[in-house]
């Protein structure tokens with residue numbers, strides 16, 4: 001087991017998270033150890049309850065908020081089965097990236113299970129359009145992301161990241177990209193009970209012209225790298241590793257949830273393949 005501690009970016013609540021190994025064919029589960037009976041919930045598209053600024057999964061009387069950074073490292077590490085215990089309603093934001101979660105898991109390592117790994121192997125394109133946003137997935141032998149964002153802000157603009165995902169590329173190119181937010185939205189978010197724990201310590205903050213964090217950016221295109229991180233987290237709700245090329249244009253958590261649901265519903269467009277790696 002290995003732990004990560006911190007506060008939630010939206011709730012501001014402290015939380016300790018513990019990763020524990022799970023057997024074959026379990027999937028990824030969150031377990032609320034602070035609640036009576038320790039209720040658990042699978043990371044699955046059908047359990048996604050909210051997609052506004054973050055991804056929340058919810059059961060009848062409990063939830064786990066802001067799951068996407070914590071689980072984004074899993075596909076690159078080839079982890080399909082995991083128990084993630086927590087003692088609060090929201091995953092710690094740490095530095096706003098996936099760095100702490102990746103480090104925590106790498107520090108204890110992973111175990112290859114006996115069962116062959118079962119993939120969702122895309123055979124026909126699956127496309128989703130919503131206004132000027134789109135998300136689609138194409139056949140590809142591997143997991144590739146092409147992510148484009150376009151923000152009318154002088155410090156962001158249009159950025160594209162095209163990347164084949166494996167443990168090395170995720171660690172090097174994606175895992176340390178931080179979440180970001182606009183100062184002008186802060187009051188409205190706080191009024192909705194969001195961003196209460198947000199600070200320069202855990203997010204890139206932008207005013208109308210520039211980045212306000214004194215240390216600046218980790219990459220000039222850190223924003224699109226973070227969107228790739230978010231997308232990988234949301235893809236865990238597919239409940240199976242994806243073999244495909246995911247192409248996203250201005251896609252947020254809501255469109256990702258719809259894409260994952262569409263993949264699940266598009267039975268003729270994928271097959272389940274078992275590969276020994």
Ligand SMILES: [Zn+2]
Nearest residue numbers: 068069179230
């Ligand atoms: Zn994010």
